[in-house]
Amino acid sequence: MSFKKDFLWGGATAANQFEGAWNVDGKGPSCSDMCTGGSHTVSKRITQTIEENTFYPSHEAIDFYHRYKEDIALFAEMGFKVFRFSIAWTRIFPTGMEKAPNEAGLKFYEDVIDECLKYNIEPLITISHYEVPFGITEKYNGWASREVIDLYMNYCVAIFNRYKGKVKYWLTFNEINSATMPMGGYLSQGILNEGTTDFINQVDIPKLRFQGLHHQFIASAKAVKLAHEIDSNYKIGCMQLFATMYPYTCNPDDIVKTQQDSRVMNYFCGDVQVRGEYPTYMNRYFKENNIEIKIEDKDLEILKEGCVDFYTFSYYMSICVSSDPKEASTSGNILGGVKNPYLKASDWGWQIDPKGLRYTLNEIYDRYQIPMMVVENGLGAYDKKESDGSINDDYRIEYLKEHIEQMEEAVEDGVDLFGYTPWGCIDLVSASTGEMAKRYGFIYVDKYDDGSGDLSRLKKKSFNWYKQVIESNGEKL
Ligand code: BGP
Numbered sequence: 001m002s003f004k005k006d007f008l009w010g011g012a013t014a015a016n017q018f019e020g021a022w023n024v025d026g027k028g029p030s031c032s033d034m035c036t037g038g039s040h041t042v043s044k045r046i047t048q049t050i051e052e053n054t055f056y057p058s059h060e061a062i063d064f065y066h067r068y069k070e071d072i073a074l075f076a077e078m079g080f081k082v083f084r085f086s087i088a089w090t091r092i093f094p095t096g097m098e099k100a101p102n103e104a105g106l107k108f109y110e111d112v113i114d115e116c117l118k119y120n121i122e123p124l125i126t127i128s129h130y131e132v133p134f135g136i137t138e139k140y141n142g143w144a145s146r147e148v149i150d151l152y153m154n155y156c157v158a159i160f161n162r163y164k165g166k167v168k169y170w171l172t173f174n175e176i177n178s179a180t181m182p183m184g185g186y187l188s189q190g191i192l193n194e195g196t197t198d199f200i201n202q203v204d205i206p207k208l209r210f211q212g213l214h215h216q217f218i219a220s221a222k223a224v225k226l227a228h229e230i231d232s233n234y235k236i237g238c239m240q241l242f243a244t245m246y247p248y249t250c251n252p253d254d255i256v257k258t259q260q261d262s263r264v265m266n267y268f269c270g271d272v273q274v275r276g277e278y279p280t281y282m283n284r285y286f287k288e289n290n291i292e293i294k295i296e297d298k299d300l301e302i303l304k305e306g307c308v309d310f311y312t313f314s315y316y317m318s319i320c321v322s323s324d325p326k327e328a329s330t331s332g333n334i335l336g337g338v339k340n341p342y343l344k345a346s347d348w349g350w351q352i353d354p355k356g357l358r359y360t361l362n363e364i365y366d367r368y369q370i371p372m373m374v375v376e377n378g379l380g381a382y383d384k385k386e387s388d389g390s391i392n393d394d395y396r397i398e399y400l401k402e403h404i405e406q407m408e409e410a411v412e413d414g415v416d417l418f419g420y421t422p423w424g425c426i427d428l429v430s431a432s433t434g435e436m437a438k439r440y441g442f443i444y445v446d447k448y449d450d451g452s453g454d455l456s457r458l459k460k461k462s463f464n465w466y467k468q469v470i471e472s473n474g475e476k477l
Helices: 039-045 064-078 103-118 134-140 147-162 176-180 208-230 252-275 281-288 299-305 354-368 394-413 461-471
Strands: 008-012 082-086 122-126 169-171 235-241 244-247 310-314 318-321 372-376 417-420 443-445 457-459
Touching: 008 064, 008 122, 008 372, 064 103, 064 457, 064 461, 103 122, 103 147, 134 147, 147 208, 176 208, 176 235, 176 252, 208 235, 208 252, 208 299, 235 252, 244 252, 244 354, 252 281, 252 310, 252 318, 252 354, 310 354, 354 372, 354 394, 394 417, 394 461
Parallel strands: 008 082, 008 417, 082 122, 122 169, 169 235, 235 310, 244 318, 310 372, 372 417
Antiparallel strands: 443 457
C-alpha cells in the first residue's frame, strides 16, 4: 500500500462558488459578487452595481450557507478526512477595511468547523479564494496597493485567533500564480484598473500584477509567521495553479520556451513562497519586460521569515508549448498552448493527462522537498439526471481513478504526498464560466443556470465509488 495510513482524502470548494447568501448577516460584496461569472471573460462581465448582477448563480449558488450540516454529513458519509473550503473575507470584514470583525461571519465559519470536527474531518481553509472585498478594489485597486497587506493581516489576526485549536491547515491564497496568466488579475488580485484598456485579450501580463504579487508575497509571509506565533500547531501552505507544460516538439527552441514560460507561470510564486526569496531567473524577465517592483527595506527579510510549511496545487490539465507563433494556441483550453495529439479533452477543451500528475508531483517535490497536497483536480462535465434520479458519471470515476493511480506512482517515486481534495466535491458554480452546468461533484445539486431547481442533493454514482476509495485508502479503485 503506498498512501500513508493517515492520508487526507477529501474534497475542495470555495466560498463564492457555493455558499450563496452573498449579502446575508452583514456580508459585503466581493469581486466575484460583482462579476457575472467567468474569470476569462471578466472584463465584459464586471458590473458597476450589484443590482445589475443578481442573476449570477453565485449569488445563491448552492446555498451551502444554510445547508452546511446536510452537506458535511454527506462528506462524512463518504468518509472524508479533510474538507477544503475558503472563508469569505467579506463575511469577516464586509468592505475589508473595518476595524473590528463581523461576529456573524466568524460564527458561521466556527459552526462549519465544529460540524467538520464532529465527524473528525480536518478543515483545510483557504484564506483568500478569488474574492477580494470589492471595497478594497474601489479604494485601493485591489492588491496593487501596499495598504492591503495590513488589511489582510487584520483579517488573519481575526481568524487565526478565533479558530485556534480547531484548525491545523491553512492556505494563504488560492492559485496565487494565476496573476501571471492572461485570465488572472481581477478575481485573484481585485485589480480592476490594470493600466491598460484591453487586459483580457492581450497576450502580455499587465505589469501591475507583479507589484500586486509582491504585496501578496509579503502578506503571505507575514501570515505564516503570525500563524506560527498564534498557534504552533498551525501549518500554512501555498497554493499554485499548475499548468504542466511540455515542449510541443524536440526543437531546442520549444524546449527553452517551455522552460522559460513554466518558470514564470508555474514556479515563480512557489519559489518565493517556499524558499523565501525571488528566484534569480525573474531578474531577466523583469528587465526585458520593463517591470519595476517597489520593494521596501525589510521586505526581503520578511519573505525569508515566512516560508510555507507545505506546498499545494491544482491540477486539471497539461499544455504543450511551441516557439512557432503559428502553432501557439490551438488547444482551446483556458490556459492556451498547443493541442497534444496524445490526449483527450474535457468538453471545455481541458486536456486530460493523468501521467502528467505523476510527472508534476515529482518535478515539484524534487525542487522543494516539502510535504505536498493536491488540493484541486477533477472533471467538469455536463451530468445527466436520469428519470429515476440516478446520475451515472462513469467518466468522472474514470478520470479520478486514473489520477489517483498516478498519485500512487508518485508516492512510490518518493514524493511526500499527504492529501488529495478533488475539486467541487459537491456541484458548485464554475469559476471560469460562471455556470452551474459545468459540474464536478460526487453530489449532484438540483440547480440550473436559468435559476430553476430546488437545490436538493443527490448522490451520483461516483459518491459510493469515492467512499470505497477512501475506505480502502486508495486500494480499491
Ligand atoms: C480553479 C479554481 C477553482 C475552480 C477550478 C475549476 O482554477 O481555483 O475556483 O473553479 O479551477 O475551474 P472551473 O470552475 O472554471 O471549471
